[in-house]
Amino acid sequence: MVGITSYGAYIPLYRLNRAEIGRAWEMPAAPGERAVANYDEDSLTMAVEAARDCLKGIKLDSVDGLFFASTTSPYKDKQTAATIAMVLGINRESVTMDFSGSLRCGTNALRAAVDAVRSGSANNILVIASEMRLGYPAGANEISFGDGAAAVLVGNEAVIAEVEGSYSIYEELQDFWRSDKDLFVRSAEDRFIVDEGYNKVIPAAVSGALKKFNLTSKDFSTCVLYVPSQRQVGTLVKKLGFDPKTQSKDMLFSNAGDVGSAMPMMSLVQTLEEATAGNRIILVAYGNGCDVFSLKIADDIEKAKVKDRMGISRFIASKKMLGNYNRYLRWRELVTVQPPARPPIEFRLPGPQALWKENEKELRLRGTKCKNCGTPQYPPQRVCVNCRAKDNFEYYSFLDKKAKVFSFCHDHLMATIDPPVTVAVLDFEGGGRMLVDMTDRDPAECKVGMPVDLTFRKLYYVGGIYNYWWKCRPAR
Amino acid sequence: MEGIKDKVAIIGMGCIKFGENWEQTIDDMIIDAVYEAYDDAGIGPDDIQAAWWGSVWAGETAQIAATPLKLGYIPFTHVENACATGSEALRGACYAVASGVVDIALAVGAEKLKDTGFMGLPQVRPIATWSYRVSSDTPPAEFAMMATGYFAKHGLSVEEGKKLLAQIAVKNHHNGSLNPKAHFQREITLEMVMNAPIVAYPLGLFDCCGVSDGAAAAIVTRADMAKKFRSDPIYIKAMTICQGPREGFLSQNYDFAHVEETKRAAVAAYKEAGIRNPREEMSCAEVHDCFTITELTIYEDMQFSNPGQARDDIQAGTFTLNGKLPINTDGGLKCFGHPVGASGLRMMYEVYKQLQGKADKRQVKNPRLGLTHNQGGAPGTATVSVVIAGNDLG
Structure with a gap:
């Protein structure tokens, strides 16, 4: 049996009320709110979050593949899947691939993973879809879009949702696109997309799929259908022969936004969180064609509902409102603000050699633990800070340890996109101390002793290099 | 181990007005400070047998100071020890004289910080030790964390x-x-301090020292030769420098409410100088008040206040000009300014x-012993110099 063996998700802490965007541009208020990734987040960092959520309770060394899907990968020419694999610490002999190019790249990656496992070329592939797309300021996409990520593990043991079948068609249609010279997503006229895109492609795909699966709409407990339009979902679900009331999922449009290629998997994760054994789910994803999957929930579904998994439901509930739209513009660097009176960022241009040398230590937060006195230390120390024993240590990961703030401050002098920089000294359960930035925080809420999570973030971008490291955030 | 007590005397010093010295070059500042020291000692450049130059940002080698001063072809050493650089230059000169290798040595420190065009100190990128994946903070932040730590340890609200x-x-x-040579010569009020913009929470603008241009110099000689130059030489009673192994950021033992290096440098210096009760015996002290929280913890770490009781001494005015132990009589880093290599x-x-x-x-009454406390680095990872000086031998 091949299928999904674990799942996880990530939705950024911050939400922007759509009415606030309307207020800023003197446009009618749209309902709901959209998730806004912080200035130090991107599709890569959100993918790491979703992957870590998915890998809770999973033996890391069982993973032998990592597929990353996004149309907003930080690099055009450099593999994001390899970076994520390095950060997570999965086996070196894993197959890593980036998928991109359309709204369908998330389900493209899912299908590729299912086929790979089915063929026996891999056993456990982590599939992550993550998006942080930009709509033109004052445009409809900016209002409807949202940021987020989801991850599923595809394997053939302890399957929680068997992928019974998959079916795809393609369609050459200029509906949504972003060229290599574009910053913002462009789209064609709505009516054209509805008539020639959604209304033709999706019914064709679903009817073809049902025929291939030898199933009817009545055989499914839930239809997870992604089209980049909240309004069209209900119409299409009905048109396809499903009952919008009982068989359709709320697609996160009103609380996270249209998360593009990550949306089908995010909605699937949300469905899995509530699924029970025996349920059958049809997953339909639109984008230059259409991918359709039939999934059957297995008995092991209950085992996957681990206590510390955030999933979609808990991430939706864990939020802070972004008070004003200007902050969004600032975070996305869509306005030029007065530069800080500090040395230019270029002085921090990372040497690729220096970054590479420290990958194990820094990307995985690998410190040392003295074998003589047991003191954990970061960064790794060859001579123990406590007992001075030399070269008598074992490597020690701080990533899975709980941490609390020992001291902190808010630095208004440090140059940053969104001042102040909050810096914290963390004390780890079991020993060890670390100095890191704190993100996703309300300065007024920071306290000595507060519990924090570690979160992988972008420190800064300079000279064509995105420099990533760990920060902490108030526990979500 | 013999130590340095009463082996070296200072016979001349110079210090220019610190501040935003827009019209001066670093050469001007070095020359003005050193020639004031020559005049004070009653000697000239030809009498200098070895020299130490302290600067963090002025450039490489001692040629920065050798070029304007033109001392000739004598040993001239560039030293750097962050904000303790000026004391490090003095230590080099004193050690040379104490060793007997030379009889007269010069120490000079200077920094031209106001030419950077931005606020705060410059940032540097060392090649071998730099990690690009680190927290983003500036010196005010590093010390602000000690304020947070001290408040938490002693149950003080931020207010x-x-x-x-x-x-x-x-x-x-x-x-x-x-002090006519101080960068800032304006009185301030408690309200001004409390209402000032935040630089690094909880520290506000007036909790932070000035970033300044400036230069200062000292000429030292053997203690037994000092009276040939002047009737009132000042004798070195102790000279220590203490560098910690960044323990505060590696170990949970550190409380972010003191500076371990200051504590240890104080113990070593008092021992060398034979001081049992610094609060009673010291006449004055110049300490590294880069931030107000630093001065507060110095009171305790230097044993001027009992542990945890700096608060009582502050309230009692113990360290004011007319108090029991006047501290930073010249305005300190806070007002005299902080051109790093000169401080x-x-x-x-x-x-x-x-x-x-x-x-x-600013004169204190019946002075006998004074000290300098000069700190480089940050709480948790500091280098601290303590020098004790007296106006009499023995």
Whole structure:
């Protein structure tokens, strides 16, 4: 049996009320709110979050593949899947691939993973879809879009949702696109997309799929259908022969936004969180064609509902409102603000050699633990800070340890996109101390002793290099 | 181990007015400070047998100071020890004389910080030790975390803690207002400190020292030769420097409410100078008040206040100009300013003048012993110099 063996998700802490965007541009208020990734987040960092959520309770060394899907990968020419694999610490002999190019790249990656496992070329592939797309300021996409990520593990043991079948068609249609010279997503006229895109492609795909699966709409407990339009979902679900009331999922449009290629998997994760054994789910994803999957929930579904998994439901509930739209513009660097009176960022241009040398230590937060006195230390120390024993240590990961703030401050002098920089000294359960930035925080809420999570973030971008490291955030 | 007590004497010092010296080059500042020291010692450039140059940002090698000073072809060493650089230059000169290799040595420190065009200190990128994946903070932030740590340890609310720190700023501004060479010569009020914009929470603008241009210099000789140059030489009683192994960021033992290196440097210096009760025996002290919280913890770490009781001494005015132990009589880093490479020597300049009874409106009564405390680095990972000087041998 091949299928999904674990799942996880990530939705950024911050939400922007759509009415606030309307207020800023003197446009009618749209309902709901959209998730806004912080200035130090991107599709890569959100993918790491979703992957870590998915890998809770999973033996890391069982993973032998990592597929990353996004149309907003930080690099055009450099593999994001390899970076994520390095950060997570999965086996070196894993197959890593980036998928991109359309709204369908998330389900493209899912299908590729299912086929790979089915063929026996891999056993456990982590599939992550993550998006942080930009709509033109004052445009409809900016209002409807949202940021987020989801991850599923595809394997053939302890399957929680068997992928019974998959079916795809393609369609050459200029509906949504972003060229290599574009910053913002462009789209064609709505009516054209509805008539020639959604209304033709999706019914064709679903009817073809049902025929291939030898199933009817009545055989499914839930239809997870992604089209980049909240309004069209209900119409299409009905048109396809499903009952919008009982068989359709709320697609996160009103609380996270249209998360593009990550949306089908995010909605699937949300469905899995509530699924029970025996349920059958049809997953339909639109984008230059259409991918359709039939999934059957297995008995092991209950085992996957681990206590510390955030999933979609808990991430939706864990939020802070972004008070004003200007902050969004600032975070996305869509306005030029007065530069800080500090040395230019270029002085921090990372040497690729220096970054590479420290990958194990820094990307995985690998410190040392003295074998003589047991003191954990970061960064790794060859001579123990406590007992001075030399070269008598074992490597020690701080990533899975709980941490609390020992001291902190808010630095208004440090140059940053969104001042102040909050810096914290963390004390780890079991020993060890670390100095890191704190993100996703309300300065007024920071306290000595507060519990924090570690979160992988972008420190800064300079000279064509995105420099990533760990920060902490108030526990979500 | 013989130590340095009473082996070396300072016979001349110079210090220019610190501040935004827009019209001066670093050459101008070095020359003005060193020639004031020559005049003070009654000697000239030809008498200098070895020299030490302290600067963090002025450039490589001692040619930065050798070119304007033109001392000839003598040993001239560039030293760097962060904000303790000035004291490090003095240590080099004193060690040379104490060793007997030379009889007269010069220490000079200077920094031209106001030419950077931005606020705060410059940032540097060392090649071998730099990690690109680190927290983003500036010096105010590093010290602000000690304020947070101290407030938490002693149960002070941020408001209470800030009020305590504000009194240190007010004191040092008062002292600076009496000093024509200080960068800032304006009195401030508690309200001004409390209402100032935040630089690194919980520290506000007046909790932070000035970033300044400046230069200072000292000429030292063997103690037994000192009276040939002047009747009132100042003798080195102790000279220590203590560098910690970054323990505060590696180990949970550190409380972010003191500076371990200061504690240890103090113990070593008092031992060398034979001081049992510094609060009673010291006449004045110039300490590294880069931020008000630093001065507060120095009170305790240098044993001027009992542990946890700096608050009582601040309230009692113990460290004001008319208090029991006047501290930072010249305004400190806070008001005299902080041109990094010059600061340690500037501190000694004030102690030297105080011990000679030449500190004008700031003069302390019956001075006998003074000290400088000069810190580089941050709480948790510091390098601290303590130098004790006296106006008599023995």
